[in-house]
Amino acid sequence: YEVQDGLLTRIYRVPDSPLPTGFSSVGPLQEGDLSDEECVRCQRRKLNCDGEQPCYPCIKAQSNSNVASCNYRRSDGTYESWATRPFEAKALSEPNLREDYQSYTGRRKLKVSNELRSLRDALYTKAPEKKRTDQSIVEETIDSDPHDDENHGRHAAAKNNYKGFKFSLSAYNELPQPALQLKNNGTANGKYLEAKVEELNSHKEKGTWKVVPLQGGIKPVTSRWVTTDKYGPDGEVARRKARLVARGFQQEEGIDYEETFASVVKSASTRILLALAALCHWHIHQGDVKTAFLNSDLDKPVYMKAPRDVQLPRGCCLLLLKALYGLKQSPRAWYQKLRDTLVRWGWRISAYDPCVFINDGTGLILEVHVDDINVMGRSLQEILNFKGQFSKEFPISDEGECSWYLGMHIEQKPGEIHLHQKQYIDQIVTKYGFKDAAPAKTPLDAKIKLAKQGDYVANTKFRKEYQSKVGSLNFSSNQTRPDIAFATGYVARYASNPNRAHMDAVDRIFAYLKSDARKGIVYSDKHGLQLRGFVDSDFAGCEDSRKSTTGWVFTLAGGPISWSSQRQKTVATSTMDAEYIACAEAAKEAMWIRNFINDLRIPGVHIDTVPLYIDNNAALKLTRNPEFHSRAKHIDVKHNFIREKVEEGLIDTQRVNTKDNLADVFTKALPRSTHEDLLRRLNLTSGGVIESEPLLEKGKEIVGSDPGIIQVPRPLRVLGTGGELDPRQQGHELLQLQIAGSLHIDESSHLYLNPGFNFDERTA
Secondary structure (H helix, E strand, O other), rough: EEEEEOOEEEOOOOOOOOOOOOOOOEEOOOOOOOOHHHHHHHHHHHHOOOOOOOOOOHHHHHOHHHHHHEEEEOOOOOOEEHOOOOOOOOOOOOOOOHHHHHHHHHHHHHHHHHHHHHHHHHOOOOOOOOOOHHHHHHHHHHOOOOOOOOHHHHHHHHHHHOOOOOOOOOOOOHOOOOOEEEEEHHHHHHHHHHHHHHHHHHHHHHOOOEEEEEOOOOOOOOOEEEEEEEEEEOOOEEEEEEEEEHHHHHHEEEOOOOOOOOOOOOHHHHHHHHHHHHHHOOEEEEEEOOOOOHOEEEEEEEEOOOOOOOOOOOEEEEEEOOOOOOOOHHHHHHHHHHHHHHHHOOEEEOOOOOOOEEEEEOOOOEEEEOOOOEEEEEEHHHHHHHHHHHHOOEEEEEEEEOOEEOOOOEEEOOOEEEEEEEHHHHHHHHHHOOOOOOOOOOOOOOOOOOOOOOOOOOOOHHHHHHHHHHHHHHHHHHHHOOOHHHHHHHHHHOOOOOOOOHHHHHHHHHHOOOOOOOOEEEEEEEHOOOEEEEEEEEEOOOOOOOOOOEEEEEEOOOOEEEEEEEEOOOOOOHHHHHHHHHHHHHHHHHHHHHHHHHHHHHOOOOOOOOOEOOOOOOHHHHHOOOOOOHHHHOHHHHHHHHHHHHOOOOOOEEEHHHHHOOHHHOOOOOOHHHHHHHHOOOOOOOOOHHHHHHHOOOHHHHOOOOOOOOEOOOOOOOEOOOOEEEOOOOOOOOOOOOOOOOOOOOOOOEEEEOOOEEEOOOOO
């Protein structure tokens, strides 16, 4: 090896004897030049390389060993190793053999010379105070007395290794670590250059890795850049992000990682907290933890290659010290770090959602979704104090009042919160070509009947497009659009083999979303702390399996907080059977919601009994008493869970008229009038104003079918106020409505002035 002008020039050792006949610098041996017996390694392993040198089985068997890979017989009866073949020769012509050979020789060269490379690195940095020669390094690898019989063999081996440029440099990690930089000044990185530089600087500050020589036997995972644009609520790019991620799918369980599970906040938990925020008039602030995973340590060593556009000393790799994005254990490591920190500060973990933290002293509640956090509470000063404390431990991007969280727009007014996904819906509508499509008034036709189609097999492209569309719809149906929950679940049943009729049904859902992309959930303090559940089921609605569909929804602060539309696991033999099974599933969710809210320990907020409304008399009686033995004896015992909770007084099952059952929209496709009526009563609106036909018609008497509440779809003009009534204006002594026709309000009813001002007969 020579060092010239600060650069390392390799001089490779050439075999002692000429290359065998037939092997030149331009290609492999010709067939017949060497027999199987002449390959020592192959002969011993009883593998045939057919004269190709070196052959794949030999390389595979010896790639991590100091023994030469393949040996050929010399004329004097000795053997010469192909590992010493000059590497300057042209590459082997056969692609597979060339790839195997280059892979092996690369590792071989790395193993032989990594210590010299570390010395070369020292030329660019500060050299160690004590200069050391190659010979002294070798001598340091053995005991001080080379003549000791016990150590004589190791001494001789070290001397031989020195002659072949193989020795150990124990002082490598003492050398200053080189800083990773982008090649060519990052000119090839375009608009993400600044983001990539920021990412590398973050890694340097956090001490994410240590540059180490790549030793034999180590299989580093590869890495890559992942770039993305983070959009604000206005649809504009708020921040460009670049993540250096490890390709974790290359990790081996038990070697690179053990446990991987990490929880994220439940969607229902988020909606419950937002509903409580509207009821309790909380402040909600959000933040984004910068490079969150880098704050946590790894419990196992993981080695990684740098991406191509990052400079790294030759023959070296990265030993990861922090939980880098992409590693299988990184989310778990970050959650444990955050959890331990918050507990140390006096926070407690919700027993019903591990990603919700409560501080009983300050009254603050924190929800975490990986690196996105929401902190809420009545005291703004306590929120600001917490953010200051948090930013000292973890660098965050403080985004102030929450307006955009996990793809949802969060529009806050005093005592009211509106959730919708207009931006996301606009994106998927445009992505799949429905921007100019005619809008639909309902998600599915009320008479639709989908089924499998005999021996039909969908082609791959058609199936993948169908699955992609359904997946896009599924996200919205689980977040802010319960009105498409049944439709999405219905078409998802055929995702494995869809036909044209199934695709047409999916396309109609997109047309329905396009008709009102801003429609979403409204929570209002005018409804008070009233948790209600509705449950329903169809009967044998699935044409293929004849199974029924369970639907349930729970509302708080006037809007849905949790819902489900799911085909039942077993075939029901009667409507009572189907409804009772649905009630048992709804009871599980009712208990979780009740326990979750009570565990928050909010002053004045406590749920004793959850009312659950059912429209089937037989199922209602069965939830209270073990009646109808002959018709119910086959029902699985697990479904009797609801009867136990009714007896304990935790759930109160009540009768509701079918037309007033809000869960009906989760079990079947409905006509337009019924569909829109249920959505109004679920408080699914476009920001408080429903653009549809007036609810009040001239000469028609309207009585609220929902006990105590009548919802008016548009602001009403009130005499004496100088225009439309301000929903937040209070203190009117006398209000008079100017409407077309008569309106009947009984003693217990309330008239809702959109979007939230209510008054009863005492103030009207």
